[in-house]
Every structure is written in structure tokens, then in C-alpha cells.
Amino acid sequence: MRYLLLLLGTFLFTVTLQGQSEKDPALWSHEVKKISEIEYELVFKGKIHEGWHVYSQYTAEGGSLPSEFTFEKVGEDYELIGKTEESETIKEYSDIFEVEETFFKKEAIFTQRIKLLKPDIKQISVNLFYQICKEVCIPKDELFQISLDGNAFVASEQKLDERSKILSGALKLDLKNKELLNQGELEGAKDKSNLWMIFGLGFLGGLIALLTPCVFPMIPLTVSFFTKQSQQKSKGIINAILYGFFIVLIYFLLSLPFHVFDSVDSQILNTIATNIWLNVLFFVIFVFFAFSFFGYYELTLPSSWANKMDAASSKVGGGLGIFFMALTLAIVSFSCTGPILGGLLGSTTLAEGNVAANLSAGMVGFGFALALPFALFALFPTWLNSLPKSGGWMTTVKVVLGFLELALAFKFLSNADLVGNWGIFKREIFLGIWIILFVLTTLYLFGVFRFPHDGPKQKPSSTRKLVGLLSGAFSIYLILGLLNFTSLKLLSGFPPPDFYSITETESDCPLGLDCFKDFEEGVAYAQEVNKPILLDFTGWACVNCRKMEENVWSDPKIYALLKDEYVLISLYVDDRKELPDSEKFNFQYDSGRIKAIETIGQKWGTFQTINFNAASQPYYVLLSPNMEILNDAVQYVDIDVYEEWLKSGLEEYHLSMNK
Incomplete structure (x- = not known):
């Protein structure tokens, strides 16, 4: 078993390092302490995110990979004095590798003394290879470019053009009360319940x-x-x-x-x-x-x-x-x-x-x-x-699963249509296809037609008839929803939204509300009418966004607040429609990585990440027109919590206006 897990670990190592996140699990810095004219002490510090750990240089062989420093031009420009020292470590026996491993949690500090062989040397480069683990292990490299005389070590950088600098700057907001953006217990509790639902x-x-x-x-x-x-x-x-x-x-x-x-x-x-x-x-x-x-x-x-x-x-x-x-x-x-x-x-x-x-x-x-x-x-x-x-009942199970697979298949095709703005699979067409599939399921269960691998024709069993009746009832439910006799709330998030319809609608926003799909336009309107902003980070293919709109926003109390008290700005982070050439630009993260912003979704996804440190949808923020955060952000919550959240934001807005 040990060797099998080692092979699995090797596989994970090879697929892991494909890019670098703006949220690395370890953030590194260095310091230089001058001991004498030719001796220096180099200190490398790593801040390790909660739950992660980095392995020591001296962790046991046969286990996880140790940290390893490579000092460039050592022996030519300078020499090392002694071994690289480490801060306090933790030792723990690994059942997988059957060795005692040594690692750091929260913080790793390495210290190395050097002695110059050439007094005019002012800059050196050091590379650190290390392995950082949580549920999985990631091998990484960190390059330290160290100045010994206090001057900045200038590395080559990819330069942004002036237009990209201006548009990148416009993407960053000067938010007030940003400390309120803690999703806290609301998101955590939902995540746990969501995991249990997926487990089920x-x-x-x-x-x-x-x-x-x-x-x-x-x-x-x-x-x-x-x-x-x-x-x-x-x-x-x-x-x-x-x-x-x-x-x-x-x-x-x-x-x-x-x-x-x-x-x-x-x-x-x-x-x-x-x-x-x-x-x-x-x-x-x-x-x-x-x-x-x-x-x-x-x-x-x-x-x-x-x-x-x-x-x-x-x-x-x-x-x-x-x-x-x-x-x-x-x-x-x-x-x-x-x-x-x-x-x-x-x-x-x-x-x-x-x-x-x-x-x-x-x-x-x-x-x-x-x-x-x-x-x-x-x-x-x-x-x-x-x-x-x-017996033949197992074949019946497979056929019913086949119809369910087809229903789910058209959900994915609908996602592509929504994200690509093709306008092909409107709500009525999607529901029509599902109605046909479940009517066919019903007819099959009652023995009206058969498939190649079905056995000899027999009278349907009582269980098969019962499932057929349930499938027929669901078909009727879909038909009533297509004819607008019911709201199809049980399917919230699966069919396209109401406003994505063959028939012309008054608004292309959820529930016919007035909304803006451009942040600056929405803010300008909020300033004009003197109302707070509900910033809605959403997605065309986001199931829980639709659930919130159809189950929570549709509640009369919530709907009235959204319609009368707030300016709604809905930003679709998965919109693949290309920006006009004049609005395309390159955005540079603090890490130095440059990302091309070419679609509407890339723009608003990056906007959400850099301003609110979030990447999931739905994600709701309440803002004043002058960019003051009114309370904490929420995601997928129930009607009562959402109503209280909207009202508290409204109260905070009126208080700030009266100051």
C-alpha cells in the first residue's frame, strides 16, 4: 500500500505546478544583516497559511521532499559559513512513508551566514526549493534576489502600456470600511450544509x-x-x-x-x-x-x-x-x-x-x-x-438513468448557450426538451416502446408503474411551468432564467427588476437618485444565483426592497462576450503576473477578486455611492437572513447620510 500511495503522490507532484496563484499558501521575504565588511547574515522568512506546512531541510529520507537552498556563485563570489539554520520545527510520524517527518507550521525561518570572497560583490541570488502540503503536496521554487548594500535589486519586468495602466487603475476601488467584508458564519455554515447535500x-x-x-x-x-x-x-x-x-x-x-x-x-x-x-x-x-x-x-x-x-x-x-x-x-x-x-x-x-x-x-x-x-x-x-x-428490472434502471443523463446533458448545452450569448436554448425550448424526455421516460416505463437490450415483453410491474406515474407527474409539472401556471421553484437554477425567453420581456434582469450590468453606470445612477447599491456578482451558469433570484428575491418583502430602496448592479463573471478593442487591457497583479482582460467575464471576475478577495458566486455586497461598505458580504442565504441583511445595510446608509 505504501508504494501505491507513493506512486499517487508522484502523479500529483507532476500535475500540480502549472501556474502560480495570487494567494500562494506561503509568502516569503528576506532580510540582510551586516556582521562585518565581508560577512553577512541572510534571513529567509516564510509566512505559511493556516492548515499548510513546509518541510525542513533535515526531514527524514524516504518521506516528503526536504527544503533545499541553492546559492548561486557560491565558492566564486562568496562562501557559506556553517549550515543553514532553522527556526523551531514540528516532528510527526507519517503512516504513509513510515518515517518521522520534520516540518514548519505558520512560519518558517532559515538563517545562513556568508563571507565575501570578492569585496565588490553587492548582489547575490538564492533559490529555495520546498514542498508545501495540506490535503495535497505542492513542490515550489522561490527566487530571492538579495542586495547587500541596501539598494533595490531591480529584476526585469514585463511593462504595461499606458492604456493598460489607466484601465487597471480604474478597476481598483477605494473602498471604505473594507474590514466589514467577512463572510464569517453565514458562508461557513452554508458550505457545511452544501457538503452534506453533495454527500447525499x-x-x-x-x-x-x-x-x-x-x-x-x-x-x-x-x-x-x-x-x-x-x-x-x-x-x-x-x-x-x-x-x-x-x-x-x-x-x-x-x-x-x-x-x-x-x-x-x-x-x-x-x-x-x-x-x-x-x-x-x-x-x-x-x-x-x-x-x-x-x-x-x-x-x-x-x-x-x-x-x-x-x-x-x-x-x-x-x-x-x-x-x-x-x-x-x-x-x-x-x-x-x-x-x-x-x-x-x-x-x-x-x-x-x-x-x-x-x-x-x-x-x-x-x-x-x-x-x-x-x-x-x-x-x-x-x-x-x-x-x-x-433480471430485466436492472435494464429498466439503466434506461431511466439514460433519460436522466440526457436531461443533464441539455443543462450543460444550456450553460454554453447562456455564457456564449447564443440565444438558441431559450427557457421555453429548454423546458420543451425536458418535457419530451420525461414523457418518453413515462411511455417507456409503461411499455409503449422498448430498447435493443430489453428482454421479452412483459407486463410492467407495480414498481415500474409507480415510477412511470412519478415521471408523468413531473412532465405535467414542467408543462404547467412552460405555460406559466407555476413558477417551477423546485427546479430553480436548472432552466434558463425567466428573462431569457422567446417572448420579449420588459427587462433582461432577474424578475423584471431594473439593473445595471456595468459598474460605473450603476454607480453614476445611484449618485443621481441617492440610493445605496446592491452589488451582485453572478453568472449565467450559476445554479445558486438562479436559486437566490427565484426563491429569495421573488419573496414580496425582498422584491420590494430591491425594487424601491436599492440600485442593483449585476456583474456576470462568466460572460464570454468580448470587450470592445478599446476596452481590452492587461492587468498586473501584485505578484507581478499579468493577465489579459479580453471578455466581460474576465473584467468582472478580476474586479471581484482584487476588490473583495472573493471568487465564488453568488456574492452580494452593499455599497454607498461613495464606495462605503455598509455591512458584511453574503452569499447563498435564506429569505429571513437576506431581508435582515438588506434592512441593516439600508439603516447604515441612512445613518451615514445624516452624519
Whole structure:
């Protein structure tokens, strides 16, 4: 197992360092202390973000990578006096590498004395290679360019043109009361509940996967293998539980690369989730998955993979052998679990919060549901007798999943349409497609038509009829929503917004409200009418933005406040419409990295990050027209919290006006 994890770690190292975030998990600085005319003390300090740790130069071999300094031109311009000293470290035994590792938390300080060999040397360069870890480990390099005489070490920089400097400066706000921008308990509590919801969706997906023909027949066979092979009953139970644990572990490991991407740049996953062509690719993949469930072809991983894993399980035996057995199950069941996992991946990109954390929660939930019966039936083998027999009902499950895959596929195509402003999949067209899909599901369940892999025609069972009735009822619900007899609040966030309609609407803003989609225009209007500003960072493909608009903003109390008391400025951070050439520019972050601002979404996404230190949507800020923050920012909250938040901001605005 140790070697398997080492291989996984090596893989993560190779995919991690693809870029540098504006929020590095460690921030470095250096100092120079003059001891004499030819001796100096160099001090390197690293401020390490909460939860992260950096490894010592002297951490044990065979474990994580140590920090390593490279002093350029040492022995030519200067020499080192003694070893590089370190501040206080922490020692902890690693179960993975089976060694005691040494590392820093919160702060790392390295000190090195040097002696000049050439008295006229005034500048030296030092490179630090280090590994910083949290859930994953990231190898990084830090270049220190050190001046010994107190003058700045001028490095070559990419220069901005004057127009870029002016437009970059306009993007930064002079905010007052910025300390109020602490999302605090509201966001934290929502994140936790969101993770449990995603875990529940993953668990439900795992339960559905159990009912497919790729997994269901494996349950009694595998449990019997463990209980009959072991000489002691307790040993068989332990092996079955270990088998289940490894199933959960395997699906969790599949989510780790997404944590790598998220740690490198907080906006990467958001950018990926709202990318037009990636959403189109998701659409194609989900259609491909759906037709495999309909029985037109079999979707499998290479059989050699399963054969190799099966051979490895027989060869190594013990706990590692059981791990390879679990991996074999994951591979051979891919034709049924792959499309469900694809749906889980798609759902996490549509959910609020940290995409990587959501995906891990969903994967763990999926693996837990998949592993649960193997452990339970090993503990209570007589329950195996109560399992239904394999049969045509499993094919029915796959077909229904196929229709659900198609429904989700069109959600991704709708995202691409919204973000790209194509104007093709308006709300009515989207709902019409969903109505057709669920009507077809209903007809299939009642036996009106069949698919190639269906068995002999039989009278639909009572369970099949019940599911058919539910599908029919949902079709009627969609039809009523299409005809505007109901608001479709149960589907908030999935159909395009109300104002994205074939019929002409009075406003292209949510719920027909008046809104501005340019910050400067909105501020100018707020100054004219002397009203506070509700700054709404949103997205065309943001599900929870739609939920807030359709479930919270639509409440009469909230709607009245938004309409009468605030100036609404809605900035779409995923809008891929190109800016006019005169408005395109390059923006330089404090780290020195330069980013090309070419689309509306890039402009407002960067605007949100540099002014409010946030990258997720929805994100709401209350401002006075003179850029005074009125209270803390909120995200996805309920009606009562949002109403109180709006009223408190309004009170603060009136108080500030009377001062």
C-alpha cells in the first residue's frame, strides 16, 4: 500500500505546478544583516497559511521532499559559513512513508551566514526549493534576489502600456470600511450544509449504481468469497469490511487532482465550469453515456486493466490484495458507474462552494453507498436470501438513468448557450426538451416502446408503474411551468432564467427588476437618485444565483426592497462576450503576473477578486455611492437572513447620510 500511495503522490507532484496563484499558501521575504565588511547574515522568512506546512531541510529520507537552498556563485563570489539554520520545527510520524517527518507550521525561518570572497560583490541570488502540503503536496521554487548594500535589486519586468495602466487603475476601488467584508458564519455554515447535500447526492448515486447489472450480481459473489475463503468467520468479516473501505478510498482518490487545481488558483475550477466549449464537451459526453445506457453499445475500460488488477490481487494477497480486488470492481463496473460518476461530476460543477471539496464529498458518498452492502452482508450473511434476483428490472434502471443523463446533458448545452450569448436554448425550448424526455421516460416505463437490450415483453410491474406515474407527474409539472401556471421553484437554477425567453420581456434582469450590468453606470445612477447599491456578482451558469433570484428575491418583502430602496448592479463573471478593442487591457497583479482582460467575464471576475478577495458566486455586497461598505458580504442565504441583511445595510446608509 505504501508504494501505491507513493506512486499517487508522484502523479500529483507532476500535475500540480502549472501556474502560480495570487494567494500562494506561503509568502516569503528576506532580510540582510551586516556582521562585518565581508560577512553577512541572510534571513529567509516564510509566512505559511493556516492548515499548510513546509518541510525542513533535515526531514527524514524516504518521506516528503526536504527544503533545499541553492546559492548561486557560491565558492566564486562568496562562501557559506556553517549550515543553514532553522527556526523551531514540528516532528510527526507519517503512516504513509513510515518515517518521522520534520516540518514548519505558520512560519518558517532559515538563517545562513556568508563571507565575501570578492569585496565588490553587492548582489547575490538564492533559490529555495520546498514542498508545501495540506490535503495535497505542492513542490515550489522561490527566487530571492538579495542586495547587500541596501539598494533595490531591480529584476526585469514585463511593462504595461499606458492604456493598460489607466484601465487597471480604474478597476481598483477605494473602498471604505473594507474590514466589514467577512463572510464569517453565514458562508461557513452554508458550505457545511452544501457538503452534506453533495454527500447525499453521491450516496444516492451509489445506491442507484448498486441496482445496475454491472454491480448487483457482484454482491453475493464477493461476500460469499470472503466468508467462505476465510477459515475464521471473523477474518472473513474483517476482509469484507476492508474491501468496502478500499472502495471508498479509491473513489476519494479520484477527486484529489481537483484539490490540486483548486490550490494552484482559486478561479481555475470556476473558469473550467463556465467554459463554453467544456460545457459543450460535457453535453456530448453525457449523450454518449445515455445511449450506452439505452443499450446501443457497451462502455467499458480496457479489459487488460481489470485482468492486471485481478492478477495483482491474487499474487500479493493480504490487505494489498484486497485493495486490488476493490480496484478490479471499480474497473469492471465502469460501464454502469462511469455515467453516474459523470453526472456527479457535472452536479458538483453546478453547486455552490468549493468544487474540489464538493467532488470529494460526492465521491466519498458514492463509494460509501457502493461499499455498504459488502460489509453489511458479510456481518449478516442470512440477509443475502432477501436480495431480489437479477433480471430485466436492472435494464429498466439503466434506461431511466439514460433519460436522466440526457436531461443533464441539455443543462450543460444550456450553460454554453447562456455564457456564449447564443440565444438558441431559450427557457421555453429548454423546458420543451425536458418535457419530451420525461414523457418518453413515462411511455417507456409503461411499455409503449422498448430498447435493443430489453428482454421479452412483459407486463410492467407495480414498481415500474409507480415510477412511470412519478415521471408523468413531473412532465405535467414542467408543462404547467412552460405555460406559466407555476413558477417551477423546485427546479430553480436548472432552466434558463425567466428573462431569457422567446417572448420579449420588459427587462433582461432577474424578475423584471431594473439593473445595471456595468459598474460605473450603476454607480453614476445611484449618485443621481441617492440610493445605496446592491452589488451582485453572478453568472449565467450559476445554479445558486438562479436559486437566490427565484426563491429569495421573488419573496414580496425582498422584491420590494430591491425594487424601491436599492440600485442593483449585476456583474456576470462568466460572460464570454468580448470587450470592445478599446476596452481590452492587461492587468498586473501584485505578484507581478499579468493577465489579459479580453471578455466581460474576465473584467468582472478580476474586479471581484482584487476588490473583495472573493471568487465564488453568488456574492452580494452593499455599497454607498461613495464606495462605503455598509455591512458584511453574503452569499447563498435564506429569505429571513437576506431581508435582515438588506434592512441593516439600508439603516447604515441612512445613518451615514445624516452624519
